[in-house]
Amino acid sequence: MSAQNTGPGPILDVRDLRTQFFTDAGVVRAVDGVTFTVDAGETVGIVGESGSGKSVTALSLMRLLDEPSRIVGGEVRFRGADVLAMSEDELRAIRGDGIAMVFQDPMTSLNPVLRIARQLVEIMQAHGRFDGEQARARAISLLGRMGITAPQRAIRSYPHQFSGGMRQRVMLAMGFANEPALLIADEPTTALDVTIQAQILDLMVELNRDFGAAIILISHALGVIASVCRRVLVMYAGEVVEEGPTEQVLASPRHPYTWALINAVPRIDRHLPGTRRLTTIEGAPPDPLAMPSGCRFAARCPFRISKCDEHPPLDEVAPGRKARCWVTKGNEALPQASPPPPTTATIRPKSEKSATEPLLSVRGLVKHFPLRRDGLFAPRKVVHAVDGVDLDVEAGETVGLVGESGCGKSTFARLVVRIHEPTAGRIRFAGHDIAQASASAIRPLRRRLQMVFQDPYASLNPRMRVAEILSEPLRFHGLTGTSAETTARVDELLVSVGLNPKMATRFPHEFSGGQRQRISIARALALNPDFIVADEPISSLDVNIQAQVINLLVDLQEKFQLTYLFIAHDLAVVRHICDRLVVFYLGKVVEIAPAEDLFMRPLHPYTRYLISAVPIPDADAERRRKRLPLVGEPPSAVDPPSGCRFRTRCPIAQDICADVPPPLTPHRTGHLAACHFAGQF
Amino acid sequence: MSAVDAPLGLRSVAPIQSKLRRGLRRYSLPVIGALIIIAWIVVAIIAPLLSPYLPSTVDVTARLRPPSSTHWLGTDVLGRDVFTRLIYGTRISLTTGMVVVLVGAFIGTLVGGIAAYARGRVEEVIMRATDLVLCFPPIILAMAIAAALGIGTTNTIIAMLVVWWPKFARLARSLVLVQRSQEYVEAAVVIGLSPARILLRHIIPNSIGPLIILVTLDVGNAIITFAGLSFLGLGVIPPTPEWGSMVSEGRELIEQWWVAAFPGFAILTIVLGFNFLGDGIRDWLDPRSRRR
Numbered sequence: 001m002s003a004q005n006t007g008p009g010p011i012l013d014v015r016d017l018r019t020q021f022f023t024d025a026g027v028v029r030a031v032d033g034v035t036f037t038v039d040a041g042e043t044v045g046i047v048g049e050s051g052s053g054k055s056v057t058a059l060s061l062m063r064l065l066d067e068p069s070r071i072v073g074g075e076v077r078f079r080g081a082d083v084l085a086m087s088e089d090e091l092r093a094i095r096g097d098g099i100a101m102v103f104q105d106p107m108t109s110l111n112p113v114l115r116i117a118r119q120l121v122e123i124m125q126a127h128g129r130f131d132g133e134q135a136r137a138r139a140i141s142l143l144g145r146m147g148i149t150a151p152q153r154a155i156r157s158y159p160h161q162f163s164g165g166m167r168q169r170v171m172l173a174m175g176f177a178n179e180p181a182l183l184i185a186d187e188p189t190t191a192l193d194v195t196i197q198a199q200i201l202d203l204m205v206e207l208n209r210d211f212g213a214a215i216i217l218i219s220h221a222l223g224v225i226a227s228v229c230r231r232v233l234v235m236y237a238g239e240v241v242e243e244g245p246t247e248q249v250l251a252s253p254r255h256p257y258t259w260a261l262i263n264a265v266p267r268i269d270r271h272l273p274g275t276r277r278l279t280t281i282e283g284a285p286p287d288p289l290a291m292p293s294g295c296r297f298a299a300r301c302p303f304r305i306s307k308c309d310e311h312p313p314l315d316e317v318a319p320g321r322k323a324r325c326w327v328t329k330g331n332e333a334l335p336q337a338s339p340p341p342p343t344t345a346t347i348r349p350k351s352e353k354s355a356t357e358p359l360l361s362v363r364g365l366v367k368h369f370p371l372r373r374d375g376l377f378a379p380r381k382v383v384h385a386v387d388g389v390d391l392d393v394e395a396g397e398t399v400g401l402v403g404e405s406g407c408g409k410s411t412f413a414r415l416v417v418r419i420h421e422p423t424a425g426r427i428r429f430a431g432h433d434i435a436q437a438s439a440s441a442i443r444p445l446r447r448r449l450q451m452v453f454q455d456p457y458a459s460l461n462p463r464m465r466v467a468e469i470l471s472e473p474l475r476f477h478g479l480t481g482t483s484a485e486t487t488a489r490v491d492e493l494l495v496s497v498g499l500n501p502k503m504a505t506r507f508p509h510e511f512s513g514g515q516r517q518r519i520s521i522a523r524a525l526a527l528n529p530d531f532i533v534a535d536e537p538i539s540s541l542d543v544n545i546q547a548q549v550i551n552l553l554v555d556l557q558e559k560f561q562l563t564y565l566f567i568a569h570d571l572a573v574v575r576h577i578c579d580r581l582v583v584f585y586l587g588k589v590v591e592i593a594p595a596e597d598l599f600m601r602p603l604h605p606y607t608r609y610l611i612s613a614v615p616i617p618d619a620d621a622e623r624r625r626k627r628l629p630l631v632g633e634p635p636s637a638v639d640p641p642s643g644c645r646f647r648t649r650c651p652i653a654q655d656i657c658a659d660v661p662p663p664l665t666p667h668r669t670g671h672l673a674a675c676h677f678a679g680q681f
Numbered sequence: 682m683s684a685v686d687a688p689l690g691l692r693s694v695a696p697i698q699s700k701l702r703r704g705l706r707r708y709s710l711p712v713i714g715a716l717i718i719i720a721w722i723v724v725a726i727i728a729p730l731l732s733p734y735l736p737s738t739v740d741v742t743a744r745l746r747p748p749s750s751t752h753w754l755g756t757d758v759l760g761r762d763v764f765t766r767l768i769y770g771t772r773i774s775l776t777t778g779m780v781v782v783l784v785g786a787f788i789g790t791l792v793g794g795i796a797a798y799a800r801g802r803v804e805e806v807i808m809r810a811t812d813l814v815l816c817f818p819p820i821i822l823a824m825a826i827a828a829a830l831g832i833g834t835t836n837t838i839i840a841m842l843v844v845w846w847p848k849f850a851r852l853a854r855s856l857v858l859v860q861r862s863q864e865y866v867e868a869a870v871v872i873g874l875s876p877a878r879i880l881l882r883h884i885i886p887n888s889i890g891p892l893i894i895l896v897t898l899d900v901g902n903a904i905i906t907f908a909g910l911s912f913l914g915l916g917v918i919p920p921t922p923e924w925g926s927m928v929s930e931g932r933e934l935i936e937q938w939w940v941a942a943f944p945g946f947a948i949l950t951i952v953l954g955f956n957f958l959g960d961g962i963r964d965w966l967d968p969r970s971r972r973r
Contacts, residue, residue: 439873443873446871451867451871455864458863459865459868461869473873477872520868
């Protein structure tokens with residue numbers, strides 16, 4: 001607060017910052033000597049996988065850490081003042097005033113019992129900048145600036161009346177309320193859908209431009225960083241391993257870890273035909289309790305040399321670029337990734353209508369969830385989660401389901417495996433109608449129809465050992481006779497998903513997220529199914545682990561001739577591994593097309609928006625690309641719009657769209673769209 | 682660098698010491714709890730060997746004597762030896778308390794679990810039944826039932842069970858509701874497991890922690906309730922020694938504190954013992970806290 005620093009030069013200067021967790025098991029060096037600066041008005045990204053120390057760095061900057069974590073060394077200067085030496089009062093004066101912060105989860109970062117107005121006004125009054133009336137007026141204008149419609153009304157609302165995207169806008173309004181010099185945003189869009197993410201990222205770029213606040217954006221996704229930040233820091237195991245201008249770092253990384261991060265992400269704007277595998281690096285980050293003395297990435301590094309036994313310093317390799325690597329010491333570029341082994345084509349020709357029935361055939365599938373009545377005589381409201389879906393899946397195919405959250409894709413998956421019972425419609429699986437069949441009638445079919453779940457932390461029973469988890473389906477269906485047979489099969493399953501059979505005696509909590517997802521896949525494989533429904537199986541994993549799991553799924557498909565129904569919100573991933581894609585919007589299918597076709601020539605306006613919203617991890621491409629701004633949020637599934645459900649957000653909607661629901665009609669071979677004006681946008 | 686060296690230096694010395702301390706911290710309390718309970722059980726069994734008196738021997742010449750070498754914990758209004766009554770009383774208090782809570786918890790967990798897993802009409806019926814029981818003051822309802830069944834320890838235990846299971850049913854229902862929407866339960870459905878198996882093998886083991894804590898906290902409560910019923914003439918038939926009725930008898934004797942204080946202290950130790958043990962069992966049941 002003391003030093004006025006509006007001119008050029010860093011507003012934030014971090015030197016050799018060290019934050020450690022003093023746990024029972026030992027000292028975790030979460031942030032281990034991080035040095036960087038942020039200039040006034042600059043946009044800096046921090047990228048790294050979970051556990052790399054990026055969030056702890058952000059919290060350390062504002063001293064928001066609780067015991068047992070402590071900042072044990074280094075220096076943080078904000079406008080020249082030493083943050084680490086400040087008293088609690090001085091700290092409070094800069095928090096929310098000089099430095100503001102936006103957190104990851106918009107669902108929990110607003111106080112649920114206070115109106116929006118109160119929370120916004122409070123933050124402005126707390127720092128004595130505005131009195132009550134001024135603050136209220138400013139709150140309304142800020143909400144309007146953040147793209148909230150009808151801010152006068154919105155300000156009187158409670159947080160639960162807002163969607164996640166709207167709440168994140170409110171958080172940004174709070175962040176900018178006192179015109180901070182620095183905004184720290186910790187994964188602000190991770191919990192949001194791509195279309196909403198695109199809106200928030202665009203908003204952040206505008207705010208940076210208009211308000212001149214510097215932004216530190218923390219994310220695990222390079223695409224997100226590329227669309228907002230000029231400069232990027234890459235963190236690994238508590239250290240900065242690379243720093244430089246975003247486009248240079250992304251185009252030609254100087255640290256093997258950055259190289260691996262870039263190559264592990266499938267790109268939506270680029271596709272190598274012939275392979276569905278991704279480049280991955282082996283292994284996991286080092287144990288934070290026992291950091292290796294040499295280069296911390298050496299154990300996983302494909303370019304390792306003998307010098308890597310020594311710990312490399314973060315040295316300048318070119319003007320404005322730093323890297324912590326012996327290999328690129330002289331600014332040598334790392335080689336291009338060699339393409340991963342091609343996939344043997346298991347994809348059957350789908351053009352010729354085979355005489356055989358599709359493996360899965362869904363007709364007119366409907367699922368309505370009744371809500372509680374508002375009053376004793378109030379009409380019962382219904383959530384139209386899935387509202388008339390037709391879909392065929394041929395044996396050997398990989399079909400991707402995409403759409404925003406709440407569009408019904410997860411419900412559809414749970415209907416197909418009959419976790420939910422459909423309200424109406426027909427599901428034929430391998431010649432049997434399972435839509436209304438009883439649990440005992442479906443039981444024999446369960447062996448062929450399995451599911452992999454989204455959250456590896458919730459999908460394994462925490463009280464069962466891995467061996468029990470995997471042997472339960474075997475024994476229940478009588479697939480193995482003796483216990484020796486069961487053990488042999490469990491070992492085989494673990495090997496097939498790339499885990500050590502010795503791990504069978506462990507409990508799920510002893511594994512990392514990626515390993516747990518492998519166990520979950522092994523459980524699905526236990527019954528030798530031919531059809532697997534995967535509900536966002538990679539969305540809660542780090543990028544490199546995502547790539548490993550995708551490769552595993554591709555391998556298993558080749559080995560066991562599997563058919564996949566793959567649900568995801570990450571379009572780049574589905575483009576990479578799916579043969580055919582189905583786009584959901586508010587309980588209905590709006591477009592079905594072969595994957596390449598869908599991305600090259602989308603017919604439905606919603607599909608175009610979806611594709612356009614995905615950030616590309618390439619700063620140049622990001623800048624050249626014009627993003628299509630999809631306005632608004634999906635309408636409520638309790639009371640969906642008449643006619644075409646997308647019409648409320650559609651730029652080419654006409655009168656007919658409100659009256660007649662567009663049927664899903666073929667426009668090209670295998671390319672169906674539900675739009676009155678398909679391809680005209 | 683010096684700021685960094687300090688905690689690192691500490692770390693190299695710490696492991697053995699802290700491991701020992703951690704081990705003590707982790708296991709000492711449950712062990713102490715178990716020892717207290719075992720000690721009381723042993724006392725209950727060998728009571729005749731510990732005291733020269735009988736619990737019901739009345740000696741009007743020695744009324745309300747303070748603790749001394751002949752009467753270690755003094756005597757009560759009728760001149761009975763408090764120590765003797767205390768150790769004989771262990772037999773009734775401990776068994777009734779444990780039986781009521783364990784059986785009540787078993788019934789309640791099962792009923793509540795079924796309600797939460799079945800949802801719909803089954804849940805409505807079960808939960809309204811629990812509400813029905815819960816809207817009466819437990820001791821009054823238990824009194825009415827016990828009176829209808831007739832005086833005696835078994836009848837009183839049955840009466841207490843009727844009022845005891847609903848709180849476990851309520852708790853179990855809310856715990857099962859949390860678990861049933863977890864993906865591992867959906868995974869069990871996809872495997873094809875039967876509802877009974879999913880409930881017993883997957884959901885209830887993951888809900889058991891808070892239930893065990895309630896059980897351990899509740900044993901003392903049950904002992905006291907049973908004591909209250911005895912005091913009202915429904916539980917044990919006087920002069921059968923029982924802790925609760927001993928406390929009741931000594932309630933108004935402020936000067937003669939020993940009459941109520943020692944049985945009260947006995948209840949305190951047993952409740953503490955169950956609490957310590959309960960914490961240990963909870964940790965032991967949860968594989969996540971076993972290794973840390």
